[in-house]
Amino acid sequence: MSRVAVRKTYKLYIGGKFPRTESGRYYPLYDPEGKLLANVCQGSRKDFRNAVVAARKAQVGWSAATAYLRSQILYRIAEMLEGRAGQLRDELVSLGSTPRSAEKEVMTAVDTLVYFAGWADKYSQVFSTVNPVASSHFNFSMPEPTGVIAIFAPQETGLSGLVGAIAPVICGGNSCVTLASETRALPAITFGEILNSSDVPGGVVNLLTGSVEELLPHMSSHMDVNGVAYYGEDAQAIQVIQANAALNIRRVGIYDTVKEDPYRIMTFMETKTTWHPVGV
Amino acid sequence: MLQESKTKKKKKPPTDPHDFVHGAGFAPAPESIAIRLNKAYGLFINGRFVKASTGKTFDSVNPATEEVLAKVSQAGKADVNKAVKAARKAYDEVWGPMPGRERGKYLFRLARLIQERAREFAVIESMDGGKPIRESRDVDIPLVAAHFFYYAGWADKLDYAFPGRKARPLGVAGQVIPWNFPLLMAAWKLAPALACGNTVVLKPAETTPLTAMKLAELIQEAEIPEGVVNIIPGYGDAGAALVEHPDVDKVAFTGSTEVGKRIQGAVAGTKKKFTLELGGKAAHLIFNDAPIDQAVEGIVNGIFFNQGHVCCAGSRLFVQEGVAAEVIRKLKRRMETLVVGDPLDKNTDIGAINSAEQLERIKLLVNSGEQEGACLWQSGQRLPKKGYWYKPTLFTDTAQSHRIVQEEIFGPVLAIQTFRTVKEAITKANNTPYGLSGGVWTDKGSKIFKVTHAIRAGVIWANTFNKFDPTSPFGGYKESGVGREGGLQGLAPYVELY
Incomplete structure (x- = not known):
């Protein structure tokens, strides 16, 4: 008799730990042949709120980390991801991707991380200014992270979209709570395991699985969230996110797809200007 | 100070x-200089002063004496429509296609006209708003001229402002400004918008419209093409109509956080870009x-x-x-x-x-x-x-x-x-x-x-406080607003990158 395989339980990733949803709910994901792949956690409002607490706690330390360190940690994620490429490929294929597109998606995710790893200690130089004020002052402006960002990851891709949505946000020193693709949720949780072994402090990236429709009102109206990134084209969802942003003047980024672009980092950065007199 | x-x-x-x-x-030691102030001001739309469609006016009062300084036309929704239409036409036909270098020269010209009549503007600003002449003379008006001068030079250099990208104007900007620095806020809004190639409808605050109307006179004297800048004094209803106007591509607001939140809510679901400078x-x-x-x-x-x-x-x-x-x-x-x-x-x-x-x-x-x-x-x-x-x-x-x-x-x-x-x-x-x-x-x-x-x-x-400069970005974190005004960073809200 052949050996019985050990299956994996897919849970959430909050504050560096892997809890089940507090709600006890799940939704099944099947492979193209209709075989059960996993009972995925149906994340709840309460899970999101817990994740925001973890993200807030982690954000201060993460933004205080040196740019060099953040750069190395992002690169470390890429290393870990490359090492688990086979597992992620299999998961993507089990969710219906062709082997070729699964391979491409994993490699794109790795390369995107390397791309943003390189930006972590450079965007500040490209987007800062020393301002020649007409008085006797030294005056400079530089980007600082906005804070805690809620991310609705792209639905079509399970991994490259997720990684491409998270990387620019944490590159700048923000923390995030990310809702993974509903139907392609498996690689998200595996990515959580990768983060957990990549020196990313717990809480900097939190991953939820569940329904966009259910979580959207909560994720877009939480008063301790400073920004929302939405990947998609649902006009009604976009309207809700933008209207709820007015509750606390939240920053919003609406995108069709992920992109390697330093301006994506700047969406969730604030410009701070500092003045000091020059004299003796 | x-x-x-x-x-x-x-x-x-x-x-x-x-x-x-x-x-x-x-x-x-009263400041004494002859000022030219009309008894009444119309709305400045498409290069001309016109009466409000409703025929309504309001008084602009000197808060130090409670005397009426001038009667000002009060813009209503029809006037907002007219102004946006004029701005759109000017954007499509004149200001948008104009080379940046030429746009810049108009702004330099405006900066010079302000410098030449700075003292007169300072006196009117103090009369209309109540601020000490020392502040309007030494801070507000010099900064107004400096702001136009600074952004004038950007008009033909936008290719250098955004690494790896090109910038193009957004279209028509609707701008609503407060009463605390009336002309300075007008300059903060107008200068970057115009330098980037947008046209503008500006609504000054109802208690301090006079220097904005005087600025409209300078815009005529500078021969800035008609419709590029439209200035429509009025109350909150006119501001709301401007913000919600479907042909406005960009909203810029300085004022209270409460109103700022209403504006952010109002533009939700539209393609409008917005910047808010709040409490x-x-x-x-x-x-x-x-x-x-x-x-x-x-x-x-x-x-x-x-x-x-x-x-x-x-x-x-x-x-x-x-x-x-x-x-x-x-x-x-x-x-x-x-x-x-x-x-x-x-x-x-x-x-x-x-x-x-x-x-x-x-x-x-x-x-x-x-x-x-x-x-x-x-x-x-x-x-x-x-x-x-x-x-x-x-x-x-x-x-x-x-x-x-x-x-x-x-x-x-x-x-x-x-x-x-x-x-x-x-x-x-x-x-x-x-x-x-x-x-x-x-x-x-x-x-x-x-x-x-x-x-x-x-x-x-x-080790200092309350210093301002056109080269220095200004704006808030959290509920104090979105976006920056001033400096290179102040261009971003007025362009689309491609």
Whole structure:
């Protein structure tokens, strides 16, 4: 008799730990042949709120980390991801991707991380200014992270979209709570395991699985969230996110797809200007 | 104002610094210059002054004398439509296609016209808004000209502003500005919008429309093509109609957080870009090792500049315990020397409160401070009988929960708290939904960097306060707004990158 395989339980990733949803709910994901792949956690409002607490706690330390360190940690994620490429490929294929597109998606995710790893200690130089004020002052402006960002990851891709949505946000020193693709949720949780072994402090990236429709009102109206990134084209969802942003003047980024672009980092950065007199 | 008080120090006798309490020792020194002010102003649409479609007008009142300065047409929805239409036509046919170099020359021309008539504009600004002539003459109007001059030069250099990208204008910008720095806010809005190739519909505040209407005259004199700038004075309904107009591509607003939230809600679901410059409740931190006498000048400048009608005013003072008694004693002594009165007198430090309505709001919040248990102190100046005035005021024994600590008063009212450690100061400073500005006084350089980095606000003044410059980006974190005005960063809200 052949050996019985050990299956994996897919849970959430909050504050560096892997809890089940507090709600006890799940939704099944099947492979193209209709075989059960996993009972995925149906994340709840309460899970999101817990994740925001973890993200807030982690954000201060993460933004205080040196740019060099953040750069190395992002690169470390890429290393870990490359090492688990086979597992992620299999998961993507089990969710219906062709082997070729699964391979491409994993490699794109790795390369995107390397791309943003390189930006972590450079965007500040490209987007800062020393301002020649007409008085006797030294005056400079530089980007600082906005804070805690809620991310609705792209639905079509399970991994490259997720990684491409998270990387620019944490590159700048923000923390995030990310809702993974509903139907392609498996690689998200595996990515959580990768983060957990990549020196990313717990809480900097939190991953939820569940329904966009259910979580959207909560994720877009939480008063301790400073920004929302939405990947998609649902006009009604976009309207809700933008209207709820007015509750606390939240920053919003609406995108069709992920992109390697330093301006994506700047969406969730604030410009701070500092003045000091020059004299003796 | 800091520089002004330094100048004044030289004049006063070294033995007794208090002989000019209540302004004594200064003979009246009113600014005298002929101004050209019409009895009535129409809306400025498509290069011409026209009556409002409703036929309605409102009075612009001098808050220091309660005299009517001019009757101004009041824009309604039909006028907003007309102005947006004119702006769209000018964008499509003239301003959008014009080479940046030519656009820039128009703005340079406008900057020069403002410089030439700066004194006249300063006088009108002080009459219409109540601010001391020293401020309008030395701060507001020079900065207006400098702003146009700065952004004029960007018009043909946008390819250098955004690494890896090209920039193109958005179209028609709808801009709504407040009454505290009437012409300066107009310049902050107009200059970058025009430099980037957008056309504009600007709505000035209902209590201070006059310098904007005078600016419209200069726009005619500069021969800026008709429809490029449209200025439509009016009330909140006109502002709302402008913000919600479907043919407006970009909304820029400076004002209260409450209205800012309504605007952000109103543009939700549209493709409109927006920038908001909203309220503030700046923390001003004085450490034990601060240069105390300079810090006291900084505190005064921080909260009493422009009667405290400043969104970035240093309205929450935090003093480290070791120097708290000394700072408060010296601050009170300095407050007694402030000259409150005629805005057109060159000796005046604190002018008139902008409107009866704003005066009521200040009184209401000061009453709440007393009721909630804070300790009130006011300096002893006599206030003029006519007009709207408020004495320089401070509160001690305040708590984080007090309304005077949490809410923007927008008047000459300071709430003082003490602290022991740097960590405590930072925590208290950040304990507000606002994040516009902050101040730090210490002679220790490493502490400056630690604290300025930790304060969650867009502009931090270290060992100075309330300084502004066209090259220096200004704007808030958190509920103090979105986007920056000024500097290279101030171009971004007015372009689309591709």
